[in-house]
Amino acid sequence: xxxxxxxxxxxxxxxxxxxxxxxxxxxxxxxxxxxxxxxxxxxxxxxxxxxxxxxxxxxxxxxxxxxxxxxxxxxxxxxxxxxxxxxxxxxxxxxxxxxxxxxxxxxxxxxxxxxxxxxxxxxxxxxxxxxxxxxxxxxxxxxxxxxxxxxxxxxxxxxxxxxxxxxxxxxxxxxxxxxxxxxxxxxxxxxxxxxxxxxxxxxxxxxxxxxxxxxxxxxxxxxxxxxxxxxxxxxxxxxxxxxxxxxxxxxxxxxxxxxxxxxxxxxxxxxxxxxxxxxxxxxxxxxxxxxxxxxxxxxxxxxxxxxxxxxxxxxxxxxxxxxxxxxxxxxxxxxxxxxxxxxxxxxxxxxxxxxxxxxxxxxx
Numbered sequence: 001x002x003x004x005x006x007x008x009x010x011x012x013x014x015x016x017x018x019x020x021x022x023x024x025x026x027x028x029x030x031x032x033x034x035x036x037x038x039x040x041x042x043x044x045x046x047x048x049x050x051x052x053x054x055x056x057x058x059x060x061x062x063x064x065x066x067x068x069x070x071x072x073x074x075x076x077x078x079x080x081x082x083x084x085x086x087x088x089x090x091x092x093x094x095x096x097x098x099x100x101x102x103x104x105x106x107x108x109x110x111x112x113x114x115x116x117x118x119x120x121x122x123x124x125x126x127x128x129x130x131x132x133x134x135x136x137x138x139x140x141x142x143x144x145x146x147x148x149x150x151x152x153x154x155x156x157x158x159x160x161x162x163x164x165x166x167x168x169x170x171x172x173x174x175x176x177x178x179x180x181x182x183x184x185x186x187x188x189x190x191x192x193x194x195x196x197x198x199x200x201x202x203x204x205x206x207x208x209x210x211x212x213x214x215x216x217x218x219x220x221x222x223x224x225x226x227x228x229x230x231x232x233x234x235x236x237x238x239x240x241x242x243x244x245x246x247x248x249x250x251x252x253x254x255x256x257x258x259x260x261x262x263x264x265x266x267x268x269x270x271x272x273x274x275x276x277x278x279x280x281x282x283x284x285x286x287x288x289x290x291x292x293x294x295x296x297x298x299x300x301x302x303x304x305x306x307x308x309x310x311x312x313x314x315x316x317x318x319x320x321x322x323x324x325x326x327x328x329x330x331x332x333x334x335x336x337x338x339x340x341x342x343x344x345x346x347x348x349x350x351x352x353x354x355x356x357x358x359x360x361x362x363x364x
Contacts (some may be wrong), residue, residue: 001329001362004029004218007227008205009037010196010344011334014067014351015225017199022359026203031210035200037227038306038335039344041192047277048191049290052248052304054261054274055192059345060183067348072195074186077279080176081261081272085143092263093178094129094140095171108136117172123180124170144168148265152296153244153309161310164341187279219327223358227334229305230319238319241339242312243305247295255289269295308339331358 003019005012008030020026034040040051056079059065068074081092088105090098096117103110116132117124126145130137145165146157153160169180179185188195211218212232218224226233231241255275263272274292275283283289299305308316316339323330333354335342342350 001221001223002027003223003225003358004211005225005227006211006215007031007037007334007337008035008196008200009227009334010039011337011347011351012037012225012227013196013199013203014348015333015354016203017071018351018355019358020203022355022363024358024363028200028203028205029209029211030205030207033207035196035205036192038304039192039196041276043191043193044290046281047290048280049250049292050192050274050276051292052306053246053272053292053294054276055187055344056178056185057187057344058179058182058185060181061345061349063352064345064348065184068195071198073189074184075189075279076184076186078176079178079185080259081178081263082257082259083144083263083265085147085264085266091176092144093169093171093180094144095176096174099136102139103136106135106139108133120172122171122173124172126170129170144263144265148263148271151265151269152271153307154296154298163310187276215330216323216327219329222329223362224327224330225333225354225358226330227332227337229336230316230323230332230339233323234319238315240301241305241316241319242309243299243336244307244309245297245299245303246306247297247303249293249295251291251293252288253291254285254287255283255291256285271296305336308335308341310341313339 002025005016005026005028008028012028013035016026016028038052039055042049042051057074082089083092088101090101096114099113100110103113113133113136120128126137126141129140149160149165150157171180212228215224215226215233229241260276260278261272261274264270271294275289277283277289320332331354332338333351334347
């Protein structure tokens with residue numbers, strides 16, 4: 001049985017590569033004219049630009065790490081963010097260095113707070129920080145979490161899923177590590193474009209091919225791996241699945257920071273600005289860089305469905321269940337295909353599982 005894969009993003013390419021290596025006849029259909037999906041990047045005038053915001057590859061899964069390094073050597077990086085708010089700048093995630101800066105701004109004696117920090121675990125919660133000093137903790141909560149999250153999700157902060165808030169960690173140490181729980185934090189040595197090209201060698205990809213309307217009939221004689229929004233398969237009969245999207249604006253301007261991302265939680269519409277080139281080339285603060293600004297917005301069908309909303313998980317399950325009952329040869333994968341807010345390493349792990357299901361059922 002042949003395998004038809006809908007979507008040439010990270011999930012679709014991973015499934016295709018693994019099934020191809022297992023001897024399956026694999027073919028990909030991609031509605032755009034490029035591969036990479038939301039991880040797409042470009043090299044412009046020798047500078048790497050992440051088209052849809054920064055993508056740091058982080059994982060502690062050795063199988064995932066070995067898989068990506070098979071197709072592109074990954075370059076370890078020191079990943080942290082700068083925050084610019086209320087007239088000051090500091091490192092993020094919040095660490096002891098950030099706390100010194102914020103305490104000075106708030107005219108708070110940092111010494112007893114820093115001393116108590118040494119008694120806490122390396123990764124701490126905001127509540128633990130509030131217990132150390134209420135004024136400091138609440139300032140951090142309001143200026144980093146509340147403003148940014150409400151702008152990002154267009155919801156009051158108490159309506160935002162706690163799993164999203166809990167993605168952000170705080171550190172009791174002075175280390176700069178946005179992913180302190182991970183063993184590997186990296187970017188491709190060249191680009192994600194090179195990674196995806198190497199993954200997709202000898203795999204047939206049909207570009208500018210939106211076959212959503214044919215998915216149900218196609219699954220009668222083929223295995224179909226679908227990475228798009230499942231509501232489209234049934235022509236939105238129960239209503240459209242909602243997503244948050246993003247407007248990306250690239251400007252040429254100087255970059256005086258030593259890190260790739262600067263959060264702007266106090267800005268009325270922009271969440272952050274990015275210069276991912278800093279991990280690939282020497283950045284001169286007097287020369288122009290390609291800086292990408294991000295502005296959250298609703299998904300309207302003309303932009304990218306980037307962030308599934310957990311409140312609509314039941315609607316997704318209604319669509320997915322009906323489709324699987326009608327067409328058991330259809331498998332869903334990826335952030336959009338499974339309606340889950342997944343990081344890149346989790347997308348690859350999920351793809352491994354999909355491949356295992358398919359190969360165990362169909363491989364002779």
